[in-house]
Amino acid sequence: xxxxxxxxVRVSDTGAVTEVEVLESSGIEAFxxxxxxxxxxxxxxxxxxxxxxxxxxxxxxxxxxxRPGREGGP
Numbered sequence: 001x002x003x004x005x006x007x008x009v010r011v012s013d014t015g016a017v018t019e020v021e022v023l024e025s026s027g028i029e030a031f032x033x034x035x036x037x038x039x040x041x042x043x044x045x046x047x048x049x050x051x052x053x054x055x056x057x058x059x060x061x062x063x064x065x066x067r068p069g070r071e072g073g074p
Contacts, residue, residue, distance in 0.1 A: 001028065001064075002063075002064055002065045002066060003026030003027060003028050003031050003063075003064050004024075004026055004061055004062065004063045004064065005022060005024065005025060005026040005031050005032045005035035005061075005062045005064075006022070006023045006024035006059060006060070006061050006062075007020050007021065007022055007023060007035050007036060007039050007059070007060050007061075007062060008020070008021045008023050008057055008058070008059055008060070009039050009042070009057070009058055009060055010055065010056075010057050011044045011046070011047065011055065011056050011057075011058060012046070012055050013046050013053040013054055013055050014046060014053070015043050015044045015045060015046045016043060017039055017040050017041075017042050017043075017044070018055075020036045020039045020040055022035070022036065023059065026064065028064075031062075031064050034062075034064075035062035038062065039060060039062070044058075
């Protein structure tokens, strides 16, 4: 089984994810839950506006596949 969940993450001015919303479901509840849980554990370089760190929202596609990714092989 494969799928993709599109989530929206709120990234704080320290780079921590403080909130996650599912924008487009994969249609598989376990994938959506895993995407939210994984996104909450991520850290980002804080966004900057006029030299100051700011909180932002970002879209993040999470793909679930049996095929190896670029890091996992050819």
